[in-house]
Amino acid sequence: MGEFDLIARYFTRPAARAVLGVGDDCALLQPTPGTQLAISSDMLVEGRHFFADVDPFSLGHKALAVNLSDLAACGATPLAFTLALALPRIDEPWLEAFSRGLLALADAHGCELVGGDTTQGPLNICITVFGEVPVVNGKSQALLRSGARAGDDIYVSGTLGDARLALEAMRGSINLPADLLAQARGRLERPTPRVALGQALRGVASAALDISDGLLGDLRHILKASGVGATLDTSIAIELIAARDHPACAKGLISLKNQLDYVLAGGDDYELAFTAPVSAREAVLAAERQAGTPVTRIGCIDAEPGLRLVDGSGQAVSNSYTSFDHFA
């Protein structure tokens, strides 16, 4: 099987919304009048973003999910994506499962594979994703990192820390029963991009991003871009790993210190962190219901720069958490 057969067999479908899909020098998209195009690109490398033995269906899912998560953070509606793939060799069962995982998630979001590249090399998956954001009365509805204002509430979607929990168990640094590991591992290997929530937050949230490197580290990007500070309540944060209900926590398998560490600086969560004015609390609840994705209010934006952690009684908690850096 050569390069072109591979593309034809696993990665070519008739163009649906695209004017022209896989198979020419370029793909062609016809932008919807009155919209902006949102673009994001993520590269996944073996040993860095996934283990060599990860099941290829999950890997196909995750490679697209982390990109859709960027569209979600921007409030964009997914349209299409390109896939560039370096493979050590042609392994048909692997390609079959990888493409199934990839295209199942793509179909679930109406996001069309329109082009890309395949080559031989160390396993590397690079996806670039395209979405649309409406422009209303001349104003882009895109959610940016720069819109947070002092007094805004800070929210996160879903739960945090599960991916890190799985990672630590797979590394052997903590012990988890098989059923709990499988549950956490599902969150690590098949994250859910919060696409519907992102769209529901257009015109509601003042700033947003997706949490890929850990809540505290990523939140700093909003603070920096918006020129503000923040105070987070760690007693609420700790509930984000469902500390009181999560079996692994309830059974005392994870220390409180580790729980906090996983929630605040775990990474690979692909939840949304966003801010919204206090006046928008009802609208945030409506967005939560509309998207079917739980959100939790975890703190507030301050005029004073810096990121402060407090416990349930308002006492300062020291912040020595560091976020993930690919070159640290």
Added chain:
Amino acid sequence: MGEFDLIARYFTRPAARAVLGVGDDCALLQPTPGTQLAISSDMLVEGRHFFADVDPFSLGHKALAVNLSDLAACGATPLAFTLALALPRIDEPWLEAFSRGLLALADAHGCELVGGDTTQGPLNICITVFGEVPVVNGKSQALLRSGARAGDDIYVSGTLGDARLALEAMRGSINLPADLLAQARGRLERPTPRVALGQALRGVASAALDISDGLLGDLRHILKASGVGATLDTSIAIELIAARDHPACAKGLISLKNQLDYVLAGGDDYELAFTAPVSAREAVLAAERQAGTPVTRIGCIDAEPGLRLVDGSGQAVSNSYTSFDHFA
């Protein structure tokens, strides 16, 4: 230096035409009304697309050039691109030169770096490029592979075979004097994407693509997509490496067999191959002048399927050339 410093230092500039550039979850582009968006993605891997010791300025140039070449083949006007980069380590002099080569070519084409990703891993460069194609009276002006018709002329731009000449000399399979090697190597390592020619051929060419895997192999994509055949005159083809004038040929350093092999199946040329009706010959000449890029008529499209080679007197020449396949 961490991931974010690296991006800030080498790959961040203020957005020019883009609504939002590097630094948020997504970049934002505002499409021009009445245009379609052309998208292409190429991944370059060390040892496969370039030698480990290639100078990083040239590599930055080439990584974008091969993508711009796809836009050229489509007749698109370059707009913007994303860069995803896996690096074994942070090597500042390398990054400085790589980004200079990349951004110099980007500036020359008004093509803006709007986002991407950096991670640690075996060296891998994945660029996705965006361009615009006008829609005139409801008809897209994009040049596709599928528009060739029996009777059309076949053309190629510039010269072919120089990149392969350099590759063979660098592999030691032929000997070239240093000055001739430097000249050929420039074509291999810093190819010229034929962007102006592609745009000038909108409404003139019936089909087009860029030659990356070798003329004969790539031309077959046009024949297959258009449901036609072709006859090529190898006596003209051989002039494309300037056989009579090229010093390496004139000095007898390259056998006629090798000359034909390099021109017809050399690869890495990044010239355009295109077809146009006989009635458009004057318009092709005008496009050639407008773009300042020489084009040569090398054959014609036939209704009969298959690709036939003939010599200057019309006698059949056997065709045993194979094009490059990353997994062959």
